[in-house]
Structure formats: structure tokens, C-alpha cells
Amino acid sequence: MAQLCARQDEFNSAHTRVVIVSFGTLPAVQKWLQETCSPFEVLLDREREVYRAYQLERSLWRAWHPRALWLYFNRWIKRETFYDAHGDDTSQLGGDFIIDRQGVLRLVYPSRDSTDRPPVDDLLAVIQSL
Amino acid sequence: MKLNSKAPEFTLTNSEGRSVSLSGIMAEGQHVLLVFLRHLG
Numbered sequence: 507m508a509q510l511c512a513r514q515d516e517f518n519s520a521h522t523r524v525v526i527v528s529f530g531t532l533p534a535v536q537k538w539l540q541e542t543c544s545p546f547e548v549l550l551d552r553e554r555e556v557y558r559a560y561q562l563e564r565s566l567w568r569a570w571h572p573r574a575l576w577l578y579f580n581r582w583i584k585r586e587t588f589y590d591a592h593g594d595d596t597s598q599l600g601g602d603f604i605i606d607r608q609g610v611l612r613l614v615y616p617s618r619d620s621t622d623r624p625p626v627d628d629l630l631a632v633i634q635s636l
Numbered sequence: 637m638k639l640n641s642k643a644p645e646f647t648l649t650n651s652e653g654r655s656v657s658l659s660g661i662m663a664e665g666q667h668v669l670l671v672f673l674r675h676l677g
Contacts, residue, residue: 507671510671517669520667521665521666521667522666522667522668522669523661523664523666523667523668523669524668524669524671525656525661525668525669525670525671526671526673527648527670527671527672527673528672528673529673530673532651535651536651539651546671547650547651547656548650548651549648549649549650549656550648550649550650550651551648555646556644556646556648556672557672559644559646560637560644560670560672561637562672569674596674598674599674600671600672600673600674601672602669602670602671602672603637603643603668603669603670603672604667604668604669604670605643605658605662605667605668605670606667607662607665607666607667608662609642609643609658609659609662610640610641610642610643611637611638611639611640611641611642611643612639612640612667613639614637614638614639616637617674620674629669633667633669636667
């Protein structure tokens with residue numbers, strides 16, 4: 507997310523609106539916005555209806571893949587912030603989608619595990635090809 | 637979810653309580669990068 511934030515001007519220049527979708531509670535999302543990345547709009551999907559519509563899976567094994575555990579270990583070593591999941595489903599995976607002006611999906615990237623995100627360069631390359 | 641298929645429409649509330657739909661964003665003539673988060677923990 508930090509990489510997306512750092513390059514928000516490039517998305518603006520490419521006439522692309524970055525929209526974050528979260529199933530977190532409003533207080534948790536507001537805290538996350540304050541402490542991480544505030545320029546992007548966050549939409550709340552507590553019931554995860556849109557997660558299901560975009561076919562994003564739940565998987566305890568993939569969400570807690572060794573890569574994710576390693577990431578958390580490194581955050582703990584660096585004394586970085588951990589957010590309370592507020593009892594939310596920690597097996598829910600995320601994903602990234604690029605939708606063009608006609609409403610057509612031009613990138614479909616469901617995360618393989620909880621650390622998996624497409625590189626920002628790849629996102630911008632897709633957008634610039636539209 | 638297939639590439640080059642129509643994106644599912646949605647309407648959700650943003651963190652300020654305002655209703656936002658995909659079709660509404662489309663109407664502004666912008667592309668959209670939708671980033672679905674995992675849990676915030």
C-alpha cells in the first residue's frame with residue numbers, strides 16, 4: 507500500500523481512480539487510514555458481498571502462508587503497528603482489479619496469499635495500455 | 637472472474653458515509669483500480 511501511496515500522482519495522471527475496499531469496521535478503517543495511506547477513498551464492505559461478486563476466496567492456509575508469517579515476524583522485530591482484526595475473518599484474501607472506462611475488467615489479480623500484490627509498475631503498465 | 641468481461645456493479649458506503657457505485661465512478665470517465673484488502677490485522 508505504501509508503494510501505491512507514493513505513486514498516486516502517476517495514477518492521477520493516467521486518469522485512474524484508486525479505490526480501496528475493506529471489510530473492516532469503520533473505526534478500524536479510520537485508524538488504518540490515519541496511520542497508513544489516506545489519499546485514497548475507502549469503501550466498506552462488511553458483509554463481503556462485493557468480495558464474493560469479485561470471486562475473492564477465503565483460505566486459512568493461504569492467508570497464513572509462511573510468507574505471511576515471515577512478514578508478521580519482521581514487523582514484530584521492527585516494532586511496527588499491528589491492527590486489531592476486530593474478530594474479522596482472517597482467512598479472507600484480497601485482490602486487485604483494473605476496470606476501464608467502459609466497465610471492462612482489464613486486470614484480474616486475486617491474491618495467492620495475504621502478502622501477494624501485483625507490482626505497481628505492472629498496474630501502471632496495464633493502465634497505460636488502455 | 638474473466639479478463640475482458642464486464643466488472644460486477646456495486647454500491648458501497650465510503651468511510652465518510654457517502655454512497656459510491658462503480659457506475660458512478662465510470663460516469664466520471666476514469667479508469668478504476670480496485671484494491672480489496674485482506675483483514676486489517
